[in-house]
Amino acid sequence: MSIQRRPKTGKDKNGRVRWVARYRDTAGREHAKTFDTKTDAKAWETEQLRALRTGTWVDPKDQQITLRAVVQEFADSSTRPGTEKVRINLLKSLGPMGEVPIGELRPAMISAWVADLQRGPRPLAANTVANRFSMLRTALNRAVDQQLIPRNPAARIKAPSQVTHVSADGLPTPGQVARLIRVWRDGDDEMGVPAREDMALAMSVAAQCGHRLGEVLGLRPCDLSVVAQTVRVAQQRGGRPLKTESSRRVVSADPGLISDLLAYAERCGVGDRSEVFGELSSAFVGDAMRRSRKVGLVPVGCTFHTLRHFHATQLLSAGVPVKAVAARLGHANAAMTLRVYAHVLEVDDVRAASVVGDLLRAECGMDGRGGGGLRAV
Template identity: 50%
Template sequence: MSIQRRPKTGKDKNGKVRWVARYRDASGREHSKTFGTKTDAKNWEAEQLRALRSGTWIDPIHRQSTVGDLVRDYRDSAARPKTREAWTTYYNALGELYDVPVGKLTAGMIRKWVAGRSEVWAPRTLSNAIAFLNTVLNKAMEDGVIAVNPGKGIRVSVPSKRLSADDVPAPADVMRLIRAVEDGRLCSHNRVERAAMVRLAAATGMRRGELLGLRPCDVNELAGTITVGQQRGNNPLKTQSSYRVISVDSVTMAAILAVSGERYIFESLGYGAAQKIMDRAHETGLWPRRWTFHSLRHFHATQLLSAGVPVKAVSARLGHSSAAMTLDVYAHLLPADDALAAGIVGDLLRDNCGMEGRGDGGLRAVK
C-alpha cells in the first residue's frame, strides 16, 4: 500500500499534481487509482483496506457487471424450456434495474422496482420474480461479485394456495370437455390426440409438461402403468419427487395407445395445444374462465381424496414432495370428512361408553 505523487516534483504539463494510491488484494494483485488530492487518495486507500479486512472487498472488474448481465447469464443456464421462459419474463421486466452496476444496486432500488411491478403483476408472479432476483444475487455473492445481497428480506404478501370448491370441475364437467374435444367443437385438428391428452390429464393428474414428454417406452400396457420421467425435449421434471410410475385405467390406456407417435405419445402436440383447448372452451362457455388445464390435476386429486384413497397414495400420483403438501392444498375441500369423523366417534361412544344420540343431534348418558 502506498500513496505516490505524480510528478514527483513540480507539476505536470497541465500545471497539476496527481496522487496515485496503490494496494494489493488478498490474491496479491495490485490495484491503483489516481486522485487530484493526497487526502482523497488516502481516504480511498483506507476504504479499500477496511473492505479487505472485513471481507466485503469486491474486485472493481466485477463491479461493472450490471443486474441485466447477471440475470441474463442465470436465465441462460436454465435446463428446462418452461423455466427459461419464466425467467425471460423476469429478465424483460427489469426496467430501470437492467443497467445498474450490481455493486451499486440498493434495497431502495429493488423496492421501487417491486412497487412498479405490483401494478401489472399478480402477487404470486411478483413474489416469484423477487425470489428469482434474490437467487441471482445470492449466486453473485457466492461468486465474489458482490459482498451482500441488497434484496434480502424484500417480500410481498401472497394469497394462500388453497383452492375453493369453485376452482375444481366436477366429473360431468370433465367428461363434457373430453366429448367436446372428441367431436371437434373445441379443435379441428388432431382432435383424437388432444382428447386423449385431456383424458390422461384427468385420469392421472399429470402436469402439461409431463404429458408432452411421455414416450412410447414409458407406457407399459401389460402392467397398466406409465412412467413419468421427463418433459418434452428430454428436459428434467419439476422436482425429484415428480419422477414416478402411475397406474392407468384400461379406457385411458387404450386412448393413449391409439395415438402413440414415434418419439412421443402426443407427437403432434406442443405446449400451446392445451391452451388452445382452454381458450376455445372459455369462448364457447363450456368452461368458466377460472378453470385452466391445470384444473384437471385438481379434479384428479379431489376425486381421489373424496373417494377415500389414502393421501399418501394421492401425493405419490401427483408427484408431490410430501403428503403434507397434498393436504395443505386439497384437504379443506372435503368437508364431508369431518361429518364422517363425527359419526365414527359418535358410534364409538354409543357402543363402548354407554352413550347414545339424542333427537337434537347431541349425546346423552344411558343409565
C-alpha cells in the same frame, strides 16, 4: 496505502481541499478514490483493507456491471428451455432497475421493484411476483459467488407471499370434464371445436392420472403397460428431464385409457420409444383450453393444469389417503399436497365433525332415541 491531501497546501482554484485514498489489491494493482473530507477517505480505505483481509473484496470495475447484464448471464446459463423462458421474463420485468450497476444496487430499490410488480399499472399474480423475486435473489447470489459484489442486497428482504393452495372456484365438475373430453374427441361445429382425438386423450391422461402438461406430452408407448395397468412418468416433451426427482413415478390407470393410448399410437405409426402426442404442441393445448372456456365447456380460469388439480381434489374428496395422492402427483411429500389442497380437507373436517356429533348424540340419547347407528354422511 495512503491518504493524501490535494493540493498539499492551501486550496485549489475552486477554494476546496480534496483527499485521495489509495490502496493495492491482492494482484498489486493500485486503486484510488477522492473524497471531500479526510474522515470519509479514511473510512473508505479502512473498508477496502478489511475486505481484502476477509476475502470479500470486489474489484470496483466489476461492480459497474449492470443488473441487466447479470440477469442476462443467469438466463443464458439455463439448461432447460422452460427455465430459460422464465428467466427471460424476469429480465423483461426489471424496468429501470436493470440499468443500475450491481455495486450500487440497494435493498430499498429491490423492495420498490417488488411493490411495482404487485401494485403497478400491470400487476402480476402473487406467485409470479414471488417466483421472480426468488430468481433475482438467486442471480445475485451467483454474482456474489463470482465475486462481482461482496454481498447480496436482496438477502434480507422478505420474500413476497405465495398462494400455495388451490381454490375450489374454477375447478370443473366430473360432468364438465367428461363433456370437455367428449367434445374434443368427436368435435362440435357449433362450438367451433374440431375433432382431435389426441387432444381428448391428453385431457384424459391429465384428469385420470394427474400428469403435468410436459409429462403428458412426453409419454411413450413403452411407458404404458396393459398387463400392470400402469403409466410410467419418465420424461417431459422432447426427452427433457422431469421437474423434480420425485416427479419420476408409476401410477395406476384405467385399462381402457391405456388401451386407447396404445391404439392411437399404433394407428399413427408411433414407435415404442417415440412420443404418443408428437403432433400435439403446448401452444395448441393452450389455445384449446382458451376455446373451451370461451364456449363454456369449463369454468373461467380453467387451464390444462386445472385438470391435474381436478384429479387431486376428486381423490381427496373420495377419502384417498393424502400420501397416496402425493405419490400420484409426484409431490416430494404429503405436506406439499396438504398445503396445495387444504380446502378439500377443510370440507372433510366438517364432515368429520358431523359424524362424531351424530355418534355422541345417538349414544348419549341426545336425539331422544337412545342408542342407534351413525347417520349416513
